[in-house]
Amino acid sequence: MIIEKTNSSYSKIRPYIPGANIEEVQEEYGIESLIKLASNENPLGVSPRGIEALNSTANGVNIYPDPSAISLRKAIARKLGTTMEQIIVSNGASGVLRLVTEILIESRDEVVYSKPTFPAYYNNTVRNGGVPVEVPLAEGYRYNLQGMLDAITDKTKLMIICNPNNPTGTILSYAEIEQFLDAVPRDILVVVDEAYIEFVENRDEADALQGLNKFANLLIVRTFSKIYGLAGLRIGYGIASKEIIDTLYKAHQTFVTSSPALAAAEAAIDDDEFLETVKRNNQIGKEYLFQAFTEMGFDVVESEANFLFVDMKIEAIEAYKGLLKKGCIIRPMGKFVRVTIGTEAENKALIAALKELK
Numbered sequence: 001m002i003i004e005k006t007n008s009s010y011s012k013i014r015p016y017i018p019g020a021n022i023e024e025v026q027e028e029y030g031i032e033s034l035i036k037l038a039s040n041e042n043p044l045g046v047s048p049r050g051i052e053a054l055n056s057t058a059n060g061v062n063i064y065p066d067p068s069a070i071s072l073r074k075a076i077a078r079k080l081g082t083t084m085e086q087i088i089v090s091n092g093a094s095g096v097l098r099l100v101t102e103i104l105i106e107s108r109d110e111v112v113y114s115k116p117t118f119p120a121y122y123n124n125t126v127r128n129g130g131v132p133v134e135v136p137l138a139e140g141y142r143y144n145l146q147g148m149l150d151a152i153t154d155k156t157k158l159m160i161i162c163n164p165n166n167p168t169g170t171i172l173s174y175a176e177i178e179q180f181l182d183a184v185p186r187d188i189l190v191v192v193d194e195a196y197i198e199f200v201e202n203r204d205e206a207d208a209l210q211g212l213n214k215f216a217n218l219l220i221v222r223t224f225s226k227i228y229g230l231a232g233l234r235i236g237y238g239i240a241s242k243e244i245i246d247t248l249y250k251a252h253q254t255f256v257t258s259s260p261a262l263a264a265a266e267a268a269i270d271d272d273e274f275l276e277t278v279k280r281n282n283q284i285g286k287e288y289l290f291q292a293f294t295e296m297g298f299d300v301v302e303s304e305a306n307f308l309f310v311d312m313k314i315e316a317i318e319a320y321k322g323l324l325k326k327g328c329i330i331r332p333m334g335k336f337v338r339v340t341i342g343t344e345a346e347n348k349a350l351i352a353a354l355k356e357l358k
């Protein structure tokens with residue numbers, strides 16, 4: 001049986017637990033409209049420019065997409081002030097993260113990151129027989145750079161910083177990241193996962209792009225899934241030296257993304273109006289939810305992303321179940337919940353439902 005023949009790494013994988021399924025919840029509890037604030041998706045939908053470009057590709061999907069994603073890479077490079085050769089496009093930030101681990105990590109190699117963070121870092125590592133070295137977050141739920149430096153051994157091959165961190169929303173300044181990069185041996189690759197960087201208020205103070213030409217061992221990962229609203233298309237990118245990008249492309253699965261995704265991303269990247277609207281909605285919603293949760297007696301972590309990490313002070317699964325019955329899906333994590341910031345109406349409905357539960 002194939003089940004008995006899975007390799008020794010397979011048993012270590014922690015399966016992804018998806019947010020509750022909208023249709024199933026609606027059916028079970030007889031709820032008409034449901035609010036899903038569990039997966040940090042864009043509550044305002046898709047970039048209008050992205051949709052337009054997406055629709056225009058329908059007739060061409062009999063043709064394979066450009067495996068080198070030249071046009072989108074040029075557009076990203078123009079936007080960021082890099083060269084096209086410094087960009088890799090893949091099926092989401094997830095695609096880049098997986099590829100990096102795949103080509104670097106083998107049996108007993110160590111991958112260092114802080115915890116709690118994005119769960120894919122763990123799974124990518126164990127899948128290749130590597131050892132995840134999970135350093136608890138520092139005070140204030142901040143990513144623990146000093147702890148990560150202290151954890152370096154001669155087996156360390158990869159270090160991952162999530163900035164802002166999922167699920168806490170906490171942020172490191174670029175100055176802190178630069179200090180860290182200065183201290184890391186140059187033969188260790190440092191990935192900075194900036195999936196939520198576009199939501200950061202003082203972005204210039206955080207953006208690791210500033211270190212691109214200084215550190216040859218730096219790879220930045222970004223996505224079109226969040227602020228651009230293209231999560232369903234699966235498209236993201238990595239930024240690094242030409243040497244790192246060439247190395248990644250050699251092992252990259254051909255045709256891993258799709259022509260509709262490439263076209264939509266290329267159009268969305270210039271949709272400044274949509275990005276501004278999403279950012280403003282996020283800012284207003286974040287302030288509203290922060291205050292509302294605080295007034296209800298919960299502790300909320302200051303967030304620079306499109307979600308809040310809230311200490312419910314009880315097993316959050318109870319709040320999760322109660323809210324589910326009232327048509328709100330959030331993500332429980334021990335005694336915390338992670339709540340995606342929604343539209344004004346969604347945020348208000350969530351707080352009203354929570355008040356009814358108390």
Ligand SMILES: Cc1ncc(COP(=O)(O)O)c(C=O)c1O
Nearest residue numbers: 092093094118166195223225236
């Ligand atoms: C920190 C972080 N990195 C990467 C990803 C994956 O993004 P993508 O949809 O581009 O694969 C996510 C998605 O939630 C995330 O939270």
